[in-house]
Amino acid sequence: MRLRLHEQGYSLITTLLVVTVFLLLGLTIVTAAVQHAQFTTIRVDDVQSLHEAKTYVNEAVSELKAELSEPNFFVNHRIFVPDQWDQFLGIDSPSPGENTIAGRLHDRYGVVMKDESAQYNIPKNQVFLRALRLSKTFTDGHQTRTVQRLVFVTNTPSFLKYALGSNRDVVLNGGIYVEKGNVYAGQQAYASNTTNYVKKNGELTVAMPNAGMPSLSSSSIWYTSDGRLNACGQTSNCWEAAQDRFHMTNNWASLWPTDVLEPAPTIRQENEDFIDVDFDLTVADKLLQASGISPLSSQTRDAYIEQVEAIQEAADKDAELHRLVEELSNQWTSLPINQNIPLEKAIKESPKTKPLYLNGNSVLTGDIDISNNGVNQWLIINGDLRLDGPTNPNTFVSVRGNFIVLGNVMLTGNLRLDASIYATGYTKIYQNKIERAANDKGLVLLSKGPLDISRINEFDNPTIPTPNLKGYFYTDSSATIYAVGSYLYIEGGLFAKGNGTTAPDTDINGLVVNAFRGQVNGDNGEPSRFAPGNNPLSSRLIVRYRPEVLVEQGTGLPFVNRISLVVDRLEVE
Structure with missing residues (x-):
C-alpha cells in the first residue's frame, strides 16, 4: 500500500x-x-x-x-x-x-x-x-x-549630342561612316545603298546601287522617334529623279535588307525631350555681347533684357534683327565700300578693338584676320557674304574671325578656316578644298536657311584617312550633303533642324546625306570610275563626333x- x-x-x-x-x-x-x-x-x-x-x-x-x-x-x-x-x-x-x-x-x-x-x-x-x-x-x-x-x-542644346541628325527626317544614302557618335531622327529615318549627285550642268543623277550602306561604329546608335529605321538595299531602285527633285520610290521597308554586307545598326527610340536652339535669339545675343551689352554686367543688363525680349516678341524677327543692327552699328567700326580699296586691306588696316561693320554685300578673296590680341573679333555684314579662295591646289586663303551675316553665305575655293559664322539666309559650300587652320581650330557654321555642301576636296583618294575639316554645322532649316566625288572627313558634327523648308534637290524636310564608299576619279569634273570598298574608313564621308569644336571657337553655345x-x-x- x-x-x-x-x-x-x-x-x-x-x-x-x-x-x-x-x-x-x-x-x-x-x-x-x-x-x-x-x-x-x-x-x-x-x-x-x-x-x-x-x-x-x-x-x-x-x-x-x-x-x-x-x-x-x-x-x-x-x-x-x-x-x-x-x-x-x-x-x-x-x-x-x-x-x-x-x-x-x-x-x-x-x-x-x-x-x-x-x-x-x-x-x-x-x-x-x-x-x-x-x-x-x-x-x-x-x-x-x-x-x-x-x-x-x-x-x-540637344543637337550637340549627335554626330548627325535632324528634328525631322534623316536620310543617309550610301556608304557614309559614323566613326564616333550617334545619329538622331526626330521623325523618320532612312538608309539606302544608292547615292545621288548633281552634275555641274544641274542634271540629277541616281548612281548605281553599290555605294555601300551607311555604317556606324560598334558604340554608335540610331535614335529615332519610334525605334524604327526604313531601308532600301542592293537590288532595289531606291530613288528617281523628276522635276528637278530626287524622290523616293516605294521600295523601302522597315527591315534591314538581307542583300547587303553591312550588319544592321543598333536602333533605339529616343525618349528624352529635345532642346532646340533659338536661332534669332542666338544672333541677337551675339550682336549685343559683341557690342559690350552683356547680362553679366549690372550696367548693361536691363538693356540686354529689353533687346532680347523685343526679338522674342517680334512677329517679324528678321526685321527686328535688322533694326537691332541699325541701332548698334554706331558702336562699330564701319568699313568703306570702295571699289578702289579691297575689303581685305580695309579689314587689315582697321583697329580690332570693337566689331567691324559692312553695310552691303561683300566678297572676300584674300587672307582675313579679324582678331585682337589672339581673340577673334566680329565682322557684322548687313548683306550677303562670299568667301572666295583660290583654285590653285597648293594655294589657300586663311580666314580667322567671327562673322554675323544678315543674308546668304557662299564658301568656295581653297580655304583654311578658324571662324564662327552665323547666317540668317541660306549657306552654300561649293567646289572647295577646306583644311583646318594652322592653330588646329576649325569652323562653326550656323545657318537659318538651307545648307548645301557639295564638291568638297573633289576626287581626293587618301591612302591614310585623316580629318580634313574640323567643324560643327547647324541649320535651322534643311540640309543636303554630297560626298560622291567629294571627300570629307569631319571632326565635329552636322545637324539640320528642319523648319518646313525642304533640303536642296529633294522633297525631304530634314537632313539628306549622299556618300560613296570607295575610290572615285573624275572626268571633265564629273565623278567616274567608281571602285567600291568594304572598309568603312574608305567612305568618302566620315564623321567623328566632337562637340567641343563650338567651345573652342570662344563664341559660347547657341542661345x-x-x-x-x-x-x-x-x-x-
Missing part, C-alpha cells in the same frame, strides 16, 4: 513537470509569435518608409523637370546671369525660401536639394550647368538611411531658352 502511494506521488510530480514544460513551450511560442508579429510590423514599416522615400524623391525629380521645361524659360523668369539662376533654384542659401525650387521641394516632399557643382569642376560664374543631388532620409530599423538621385541641369535634365540612377545609402 505504501509502495502504491509512492508511485502515485511520482506520477503527480511527473504530470506537473510535463504540464509545466508544455506551459513553458506554449508561452515561448506565444512570445515568439508576438515578437515575430512585432518584427514583421517593424519591417513592413521600414519597407513602407523606403518605398515612400523613393516615391518622394522621384516625384521631386518629376516636379523639377516640369518646372524647368517650359518654353522661353530664361526670358519668362528674367534669368540672365548665373547668380540669378542659383537664387531661383534656392542653392545660394543653406535655408532656401518657399519661393525657390529647393524650398518648394522640401516643403512638399521633405526632399533636400544640394548643389554639388564644385565636385564636378563646373565654373558656376560662367555657365548655367548645375549638378544637384536630391535626397530624403528614412528609418531602417535603428538606423537612418538616405534615398538620393543626382541630377544635372543644363541649357545645352537656348529651355532647360533639360540628365538624371542619374536612384541610390539608397
Whole structure:
C-alpha cells in the first residue's frame, strides 16, 4: 500500500513537470509569435518608409523637370546671369525660401536639394550647368538611411549630342561612316545603298546601287522617334529623279535588307525631350555681347533684357534683327565700300578693338584676320557674304574671325578656316578644298536657311584617312550633303533642324546625306570610275563626333531658352 502511494506521488510530480514544460513551450511560442508579429510590423514599416522615400524623391525629380521645361524659360523668369539662376533654384542659401525650387521641394516632399557643382569642376560664374543631388532620409530599423538621385541641369542644346541628325527626317544614302557618335531622327529615318549627285550642268543623277550602306561604329546608335529605321538595299531602285527633285520610290521597308554586307545598326527610340536652339535669339545675343551689352554686367543688363525680349516678341524677327543692327552699328567700326580699296586691306588696316561693320554685300578673296590680341573679333555684314579662295591646289586663303551675316553665305575655293559664322539666309559650300587652320581650330557654321555642301576636296583618294575639316554645322532649316566625288572627313558634327523648308534637290524636310564608299576619279569634273570598298574608313564621308569644336571657337553655345535634365540612377545609402 505504501509502495502504491509512492508511485502515485511520482506520477503527480511527473504530470506537473510535463504540464509545466508544455506551459513553458506554449508561452515561448506565444512570445515568439508576438515578437515575430512585432518584427514583421517593424519591417513592413521600414519597407513602407523606403518605398515612400523613393516615391518622394522621384516625384521631386518629376516636379523639377516640369518646372524647368517650359518654353522661353530664361526670358519668362528674367534669368540672365548665373547668380540669378542659383537664387531661383534656392542653392545660394543653406535655408532656401518657399519661393525657390529647393524650398518648394522640401516643403512638399521633405526632399533636400544640394548643389554639388564644385565636385564636378563646373565654373558656376560662367555657365548655367548645375549638378544637384536630391535626397530624403528614412528609418531602417535603428538606423537612418538616405534615398538620393543626382541630377544635372543644363541649357545645352540637344543637337550637340549627335554626330548627325535632324528634328525631322534623316536620310543617309550610301556608304557614309559614323566613326564616333550617334545619329538622331526626330521623325523618320532612312538608309539606302544608292547615292545621288548633281552634275555641274544641274542634271540629277541616281548612281548605281553599290555605294555601300551607311555604317556606324560598334558604340554608335540610331535614335529615332519610334525605334524604327526604313531601308532600301542592293537590288532595289531606291530613288528617281523628276522635276528637278530626287524622290523616293516605294521600295523601302522597315527591315534591314538581307542583300547587303553591312550588319544592321543598333536602333533605339529616343525618349528624352529635345532642346532646340533659338536661332534669332542666338544672333541677337551675339550682336549685343559683341557690342559690350552683356547680362553679366549690372550696367548693361536691363538693356540686354529689353533687346532680347523685343526679338522674342517680334512677329517679324528678321526685321527686328535688322533694326537691332541699325541701332548698334554706331558702336562699330564701319568699313568703306570702295571699289578702289579691297575689303581685305580695309579689314587689315582697321583697329580690332570693337566689331567691324559692312553695310552691303561683300566678297572676300584674300587672307582675313579679324582678331585682337589672339581673340577673334566680329565682322557684322548687313548683306550677303562670299568667301572666295583660290583654285590653285597648293594655294589657300586663311580666314580667322567671327562673322554675323544678315543674308546668304557662299564658301568656295581653297580655304583654311578658324571662324564662327552665323547666317540668317541660306549657306552654300561649293567646289572647295577646306583644311583646318594652322592653330588646329576649325569652323562653326550656323545657318537659318538651307545648307548645301557639295564638291568638297573633289576626287581626293587618301591612302591614310585623316580629318580634313574640323567643324560643327547647324541649320535651322534643311540640309543636303554630297560626298560622291567629294571627300570629307569631319571632326565635329552636322545637324539640320528642319523648319518646313525642304533640303536642296529633294522633297525631304530634314537632313539628306549622299556618300560613296570607295575610290572615285573624275572626268571633265564629273565623278567616274567608281571602285567600291568594304572598309568603312574608305567612305568618302566620315564623321567623328566632337562637340567641343563650338567651345573652342570662344563664341559660347547657341542661345537656348529651355532647360533639360540628365538624371542619374536612384541610390539608397
